[in-house]
Amino acid sequence: MTFGSFPRRLGAIAVLFALLGCSGSADSDAAPNGSPFGFEIRAAVAAIEAELDGTQEYFEITATPQLTNVFVAVDDGTAAVPYVFLAGELQPPGPTIEGAVGQTFTAASLDFDDETILAGVAADLPTASIDALSIEGGPGGFVRYVISARSAQGGVLDIVVAPSGAVIEVRPL
Numbered sequence: 001m002t003f004g005s006f007p008r009r010l011g012a013i014a015v016l017f018a019l020l021g022c023s024g025s026a027d028s029d030a031a032p033n034g035s036p037f038g039f040e041i042r043a044a045v046a047a048i049e050a051e052l053d054g055t056q057e058y059f060e061i062t063a064t065p066q067l068t069n070v071f072v073a074v075d076d077g078t079a080a081v082p083y084v085f086l087a088g089e090l091q092p093p094g095p096t097i098e099g100a101v102g103q104t105f106t107a108a109s110l111d112f113d114d115e116t117i118l119a120g121v122a123a124d125l126p127t128a129s130i131d132a133l134s135i136e137g138g139p140g141g142f143v144r145y146v147i148s149a150r151s152a153q154g155g156v157l158d159i160v161v162a163p164s165g166a167v168i169e170v171r172p173l
Contacts, residue, residue, distance in 0.1 A: 043088065064132045071083075103141075125151070
């Protein structure tokens with residue numbers, strides 16, 4: 001089982017787990033382009049590193065308008081511990097996921113611009129709703145930024161963007 005093909009499923013499981021405990025509201029819908037997305041990636045990472053007393057390696061971080069999922073690499077990158085950062089608070093970790101294989105990164109690799117990371121999608125797909133921003137580990141500690149967006153017609157896209165928000169690749173799911 002590789003983490004490279006595994007993150008979306010892990011993210012979906014963690015989001016589902018966290019949302020089961022949350023009640024829905026108008027504020028919990030996907031954020032349309034142009035509105036504040038409200039993800040707290042940097043705050044989630046800071047909370048985890050404070051909790052674990054230092055720099056960590058991550059397989060993936062996925063932020064939605066409701067919460068942020070963080071998969072911390074453990075056991076020399078052979079397992080992952082999932083965390084949820086919800087309403088400004090780090091939740092207790094989920095059970096360790098054994099058999100993880102994939103690239104990792106540290107907080108120092110997070111070079112995206114908070115103000116523009118969604119701008120390319122907003123400009124190129126003005127009617128799409130942004131559901132999530134995922135940061136995935138790549139070779140050499142580099143990261144890949146992937147925005148999951150939904151079209152007005154219901155189609156789902158994974159959109160790879162640069163740290164500036166410029167669209168690099170679009171993949172229909």
